[in-house]
Amino acid sequence: xxxxxxxxxxxxxxxxxxxxxxxxxxxxxxxxxxxxxxxxxxxxxxxxxxxxxxxxxxxxxxxxxxxxxxxxxxxxxxxxxxxxxxxxxxxxxxxxxxxxxxxxxxxxxxxxxxxxxxxxxxxxxxxxxxxxxxxxxxxxxxxxxxxxxxxxxxxxxxxxxxxxxxxxxxxxxxxxxxxxxxxxxxxxxxxxxxxxxxxxxxxxxxxxxxxxxxxxxxxxxxxxxxxxxxxxxxxxxxxxxxxxxxxxxxxxxxxxxxxxxxxxxxxxxxxxxxxxxxxxxxxxxxxxxxxxxxxxxxxxxxxxxxxxxxxxxxxxxxxxxxxxxxxxxxxxxxxxxxxxxxx
Amino acid sequence: xxxxxxxxxxxxxxxxxxxxxxxxxxxxxxxxxxxxxxxxxxxxxxxxxxxxxxxxxxxxxxxxxxxxxxxxxxxxxxxxxxxxxxxxxxxxxxxxxxxxxxxxxxxxxxxxxxxxxxxxxxxxxxxxxxxxxxxxxxxxxxxxxxxxxxxxxxxxxxxxxxxxxxxxxxxxxxxxxxxxxxxxxxxxxxxxxxxxxxxxxxxxxxxxxxxxxxxxxxxxxxxxxxxxxxxxxxxxxxxxxxxxxxxxxxxxxxxxxxxxxx
Numbered sequence: 001x002x003x004x005x006x007x008x009x010x011x012x013x014x015x016x017x018x019x020x021x022x023x024x025x026x027x028x029x030x031x032x033x034x035x036x037x038x039x040x041x042x043x044x045x046x047x048x049x050x051x052x053x054x055x056x057x058x059x060x061x062x063x064x065x066x067x068x069x070x071x072x073x074x075x076x077x078x079x080x081x082x083x084x085x086x087x088x089x090x091x092x093x094x095x096x097x098x099x100x101x102x103x104x105x106x107x108x109x110x111x112x113x114x115x116x117x118x119x120x121x122x123x124x125x126x127x128x129x130x131x132x133x134x135x136x137x138x139x140x141x142x143x144x145x146x147x148x149x150x151x152x153x154x155x156x157x158x159x160x161x162x163x164x165x166x167x168x169x170x171x172x173x174x175x176x177x178x179x180x181x182x183x184x185x186x187x188x189x190x191x192x193x194x195x196x197x198x199x200x201x202x203x204x205x206x207x208x209x210x211x212x213x214x215x216x217x218x219x220x221x222x223x224x225x226x227x228x229x230x231x232x233x234x235x236x237x238x239x240x241x242x243x244x245x246x247x248x249x250x251x252x253x254x255x256x257x258x259x260x261x262x263x264x265x266x267x268x269x270x271x272x273x274x275x276x277x278x279x280x281x282x283x284x285x286x287x288x289x290x291x292x293x294x295x296x297x298x299x300x301x302x303x304x305x306x307x308x309x310x311x312x313x314x315x316x317x318x319x320x321x322x323x324x325x326x327x328x329x330x331x332x333x334x335x336x337x338x339x340x341x342x343x
Numbered sequence: 344x345x346x347x348x349x350x351x352x353x354x355x356x357x358x359x360x361x362x363x364x365x366x367x368x369x370x371x372x373x374x375x376x377x378x379x380x381x382x383x384x385x386x387x388x389x390x391x392x393x394x395x396x397x398x399x400x401x402x403x404x405x406x407x408x409x410x411x412x413x414x415x416x417x418x419x420x421x422x423x424x425x426x427x428x429x430x431x432x433x434x435x436x437x438x439x440x441x442x443x444x445x446x447x448x449x450x451x452x453x454x455x456x457x458x459x460x461x462x463x464x465x466x467x468x469x470x471x472x473x474x475x476x477x478x479x480x481x482x483x484x485x486x487x488x489x490x491x492x493x494x495x496x497x498x499x500x501x502x503x504x505x506x507x508x509x510x511x512x513x514x515x516x517x518x519x520x521x522x523x524x525x526x527x528x529x530x531x532x533x534x535x536x537x538x539x540x541x542x543x544x545x546x547x548x549x550x551x552x553x554x555x556x557x558x559x560x561x562x563x564x565x566x567x568x569x570x571x572x573x574x575x576x577x578x579x580x581x582x583x584x585x586x587x588x589x590x591x592x593x594x595x596x597x598x599x600x601x602x603x604x605x
Contacts, residue, residue: 022603024604024605025605026604066566066568071370071571072567072570072571073566073567073571073572074565074566074567075566075567075568075569075570076566076568079568079569079570080570083570098599098600102600102604103604107603107604191546191547192496193492193493193496193497193547193551194547194548194551196548198545198546199545202543202545202546203543203545203546204541204543205541206535206540206541207535207540207541207542207543207546208497208540208541208542209542209546209547210496210497237540275500276497276500277500277501277511277517278540279511279512279515279538279540280535280538280539280540280541281537281538282512282513282538284512286511286512288500288509291512293512304512
C-alpha cells in the first residue's frame, strides 16, 4: 500500500498522524499463515477443477436432457452445469487472489515521496532563453511579411473543413429512399403470416391483419436484407364506416378506404418501432415503446405521446377478384421524422 | 442478550446480512413464477333456447336489454354469435361485477349447460361465429414453430412474447393467457372480445389458430431451458434481477476486499 504525504504545500492542513500498524494473525502465527496458504491454494485448485468439469459437462450431458430442479422448475441441466462451472472457475481465481493479498502479502503502510510539480527557476530561465534565441534565429520578428502571411494561412485553413462537414449533414437521403416504399398501384396486400391475398369482403368489422406487399418475400430473398420490409409493413383494420371521422385523402368517388377497410403504416412516426397494438373499440393504435397513440378512425392523428406526425395511410381498393390492392405508394414518408420533413 | 450483541458486533455480520438479503431477493423472484394448468371443459351440444332466454333475462338483461338490443350500460349482442357468449361467460368476464374500463377474468358463475343455453339463445337472434368444435382446437400434430411465428406476428404485440399480457391505453390491458383454455383462445381470436381486434378464419386460417394455441400451451407448460424464467416478462424482470442481485454481490465483494484482515 502506498500513501501520499503532502510536504510543503499543505501549511493549513497538517499531515495526518500515521495509523499504528497492527499485525495480522498470519503475521504472528506460522500455523495461521500456513492455513491461509492452503486456503488460497485450494481456491486456485478448485478453479482448475471447475474448468475441467465445464468441459466434462459440455461433452457428457445430453443437451436435450431435461429434469426438474427446485425453484427453477423443469430445465436443462447442461445449461446449469456449464454456467455454474464456468462462473466458479473464474470467481475462485479472483477470491483466491484477494484472500492471498489480504492474509499473506505485506500490509505495512508505505510512504511514497512525490516531487513538486513546478520546474526549478533555473530550468524556467533556460527555457525562456532557448525560446528567445529560436524566435531571433527564425526571423519571426524581423520578417513581418512572413509572420503575417503565416497567421493569415492559420486563420483560413479550417474553412474548407467547416464547409465540407456542413455539407455532410445537409441531405441525409440523396436517393430519396426514406420517402419511398415498394408499394405500387395495383400491388396486392398479403397477410404477414400466410402470405395469402386478402379478400376484402371476408374481413369483419373490428378485424386486424398484419400485412405486407405481394412479392416482398421474394424481394427479401433476392436482396438478402429486411430494408424493404422495414418500410412497407402495414396493418389493415376494418372500422364501421359510420365511425370513420376522416381520412388522409381520397374523394367521395375514390376514397382511400374500401367499405371501412383501412390500411396504415405499421412503423411508428416517433422513432420507428413496429406497432400493431390496436384497440378495436377506441380505434386507437398504441406504440409500446413510448406510448404514442394514433386514432385510426381520424386520419391516424396523434392523440397521445411523443410522436409529432400522424400515421401515414395507404390508399387501397380491390381488384377484379375482390382482393385488396394498393392504389400507389404512401403519400407521405413513413417512419420516424428526419430533417426535411416539416412535422 | 449478550449473545445477540456479540452476533451484531461480529465482523461477518454485515456481509451475512447482505447475503441474506440477496437470497431473499432471489426467492422473491422465484415466487413470481406461476403457471396454472387450466382444465379443458367438455362442450355441451344439447341446448335449450328457452332456458337461455330465461337466464339472460335474469343475469344479463339489466345492461344488454331484455332482447339483447343493448342499453347505455352495455352493447347490443345481436349477431355476436355463440362463440362470444361462450368466451365472455365461461371466462367469468360476464356478467361484470361492476362497470369498469375492462372486465377482468374471474370464476364463472354459470354451469356448462347454462352457458350453452345462453349461447344458444343469443345465437338464435342473428347469425354470428359459432363455438369452435373439438376438431378446431385439437392441437395434436400442430406445427409449434409456425405457431410461434404467427403468435409473434399477430398476438405478441399486446400479449407479450410468452403470453404474459401487457398494458394498453387508459388503464386497459391485454390479459395474460395463463388460464385461457384452448377454446377460449380460439373464441377470442374469432370474436375480438372488448378491445381485442378480430382475427377471422379468412385472414388467420384455422390451421394457424391451432398452431398458435399449441404454442401458447407450450409456453405455459414447457420447460425453461435457460433456468429461472422470472415471470417471462423479458428485460424488465431480468434487468431488475440483474441490477439488484448484481449490485448486492458487488457490495459484498467490495466490503470483503476493503475490510482489513485481522
